[in-house]
Amino acid sequence: MTRSQKAPDVRPTAHGPAPAPRPTAPAAQGPAPDARPQRPSGFAQYKTLLGKDLRQEFRTKEMLVSMGIYAVLVIVVYGVALSFARPGEEFLEVSGGLLWALVVFTSLLGLGRSFATEKENGCIEGLLLAPLDRGVVFLAKATSNLVFLLVVEVIAVPLFWFFFSGFAHPGAAAPLMVAPLVVGSVGIAGVGTLLSTITANTRGKDVMLALLFVPVIFPLLYACVSATTAALVGGDALADVFGMSLALAAGYDVIMILASWVLYDFVVS
Amino acid sequence: MNPILVEIYSTVIPSAPYLIAAYALLWVALLAYVLMIMRGTKRAEAQMRLLEEAVAEQVSRSRSER
Amino acid sequence: MTKKTTKLPETGQWPDRVAPAVLVAGALLTTAGFLMAFLVVPPVGGATVGGAELIGGSLIANKLLISQKIFFFHMPVAMVSFCALAFAAYYCVWFLVTREQRFDTCAKIAMEISLLFVVMTMITGEMWTRFEWGVWWTWEPRLTTYLVLMLIVIAYLVLRNMIDEPERRATFSAVIGIIAFVDVPICLMVTRLIPSSIHPVVVREGGMSPEMGLCVGVIMAGMLCVGFALYRLRFRQVRLEQRVEAAKELLED
Secondary structure (H helix, E strand, C coil): CCHHHCCCCCCCCCCCCCCCCCCCCCHHHCCCCCHHHHHHHHHHHHHHHHHHHHHHHHHHCHHHHHHHHHHHHHHHHHHHHCCCCCCCCHHHHHHHHHHHHHHHHHHHHHHHHHHHHHHHCCHHHHHHHCCCCHHHHHHHHHHHHHHHHHHHHHHHHHHHHHHHCCCCCCCCCHHHHHHHHHHHHHHHHHHHHHHHHHHCCCCCHHHHHHHHHHHHHHHHHHHHHHHHHHHHHCCCCCHHHHHHHHHHHHHHHHHHHHHHHHHHHHHHC | CCHHHHHHCCCHHHHHHHHHHHHHHHHHHHHHHHHHHHHHHHHHHHHHHHHHHHHHHHHHHHHHHC | CCCCCCCCCCCCCHHHHHHHHHHHHHHHHHHHHHHHHHHHCCCEEEEEEEEEEEECCEEEEEEEEHHHHHHHHHHHHHHHHHHHHHHHHHHHHHHHHHCCHHHHHHHHHHHHHHHHHHHHHHHHHHHHHHHHCCCCCCCCHHHHHHHHHHHHHHHHHHHHHHCCCHHHHHHHHHHHHHHHHHHHHHHHHHHHHCCCCCCCCCCCCCCCCHHHHHHHHHHHHHHHHHHHHHHHHHHHHHHHHHHHHHHHHHHHC
8 A cells, every 4th residue: 555655645534545543643633533432442453463563573583682682792892992991980971871872773773673574574564454543553563662672671781781890880779770771762662663664665774764763862862871870870969860861751752752653643654 | 562452352363263264154055055056946947948849849740740 | 934725835926026025135134233243242251351451432351252253143043943943844744734745845945944054053153162162062952952953854854865755755754854843852951951960061151232132133034034035945946846847747648
């Protein structure tokens, strides 16, 4: 159906064959009165889609393995980059940023793959032909991306500290950095799903994804690096930075995921 | 010259290159965009001329066929 | 410019009729502002010197900061770039609502204007930063926001080149345009609200004097006019190209 839309003048009603309820539709199309009774079935759809993605991934482990190895490679590159650095407490101030660079690069790889497989197998066409709510497709895809990202982080972050524990020992508040990692991953998965759907249909997908993803994610990255560094360094002065940064990151998540959810409808039709 | 005056004006000369560069580059950027538009217009006009020729040719052909 | 969905923006409508006059007004206003910035508004004083001297009838006891004159063009240009971005987002929304390719064209051109003014802001800003702070770049909130804005606008324009199908290109770029418009204020907020331990918070000099305000206002009005005129000029050119293309296709059939 992607090819059937060559007509230059498609009206907003001609969104595709799917008579999906559109709770995400802009005001011009009026509120969707059937959003409420559809909700249980929407949730069921969500569960089915998510289950499909997770089952497929945990069977082949294609993406998890490639993301995991990539994360290890990034750590190796860090090791080379830091091989002439002196160990010391200053490392803690940098390590938050390094950790997030690791997360960003790894998630870029994962996001690029997430739609590539769907496109290669032609799954996306079938998925869009089914009478599914686009919002549900978005949420399912974002959740599966989030799960993969979190799984990789669970492996990569301890590994990071395993390799770099010789540089410095994080403060007592270090476990707090789980919070920015989770909040950041939610935002990355949400916005990244929208952007990877867009770039899956363009020439030079991977470059395009990076080009769009990095500037758009910038505020989240900044807030998360700040919160992570605060957690690692510890101390009284950084206690309020942590809360503020986390709140801003969460605010970014809410606004951008809402925007992505609304706009996803236009992207996949 | 009075040393106080020298001190008052001390930043004028060092900052001049940056100041001039800022204003010059500002207008260079604007001018570059205008030139880009001009070039585009010229290209479109050339295309238009080709189009006119093609139309004239087709018209004459359809006349001779008749 | 386009208040009604029924009426598409097209060349030769009233904005095009006023565009030459606006361009002249813009040129006059910016020139007036330029002269005003250098001749009328007194230079801002920096560090105090060990004494005072009577210059032109007023007692001056500070170093004169001529580099501050950059500000008179820097800020208005930055404002115009935000303005253009807002227009681009507006056209993006209109495109998604109406699915008219024309709005996509408008959004693209507004983005280009935005990029132009962002680049102008960056140039003037960098020159000032280099002189006053002694570095070409620091990760100061405003600079950072501008860099991100510039990157997103560039990404938008690159994305357009990467998609061949007009309908899809328009939809995707409209989505990115809206995302950009949502993202930039967040970026500004985030970089400003999180206290940075490395860089000092840049203390803004106290409010502008009325003359400075007037000067900035004049230049801002001028730059808005210039931006508008450039937008219309570019719009005319792009529309001409599109019409030629359409006529060509018609002829080939």
